[in-house]
Amino acid sequence: MVAMLPLERTVRQRIIDLLTDTRLSSYQLAQRLGISERQVEDHLVHVVKSLTRDRSRRFLMEPAACLDCGFVFRNRSKLTRPSRCPTCRSEQITDPRYGIDSLRAKPQRLDRSASSE
Numbered sequence: 353m354v355a356m357l358p359l360e361r362t363v364r365q366r367i368i369d370l371l372t373d374t375r376l377s378s379y380q381l382a383q384r385l386g387i388s389e390r391q392v393e394d395h396l397v398h399v400v401k402s403l404t405r406d407r408s409r410r411f412l413m414e415p416a417a418c419l420d421c422g423f424v425f426r427n428r429s430k431l432t433r434p435s436r437c438p439t440c441r442s443e444q445i446t447d448p449r450y451g452i453d454s455l456r457a458k459p460q461r462l463d464r465s466a467s468s469e
């Protein structure tokens with residue numbers, strides 16, 4: 353049986369697949385998905401929301417940083433790249449990168465002796 357999924361949903365699922373256990377910028381995601389960075393950022397907002405209810409995965413964002421003075425945009429709530437450094441006014445800002453980490457599925461049991469890592 354073939355289910356026809358809405359396009360929006362399949363794009364978000366592909367974003368989740370692409371980000372799992374790696375880090376990519378919105379530019380890199382846009383290249384892989386064949387959509388604009390603006391569209392990637394719109395989808396990311398929904399991906400973040402859906403993953404907050406998912407105990408097996410966690411969305412992470414490496415914040416943008418200024419290449420000239422090292423300022424890190426830690427408190428930035430938007431997913432987009434800032435255009436200018438607030439301390440030195442430089443426009444040499446790195447892209448924020450996104451990723452999804454898979455978490456261990458058994459939060460109830462802490463069986464350290466069985467770990468082989």
Ligand SMILES: [Zn+2]
Nearest residue numbers: 418421437440
């Ligand atoms: Zn700076």
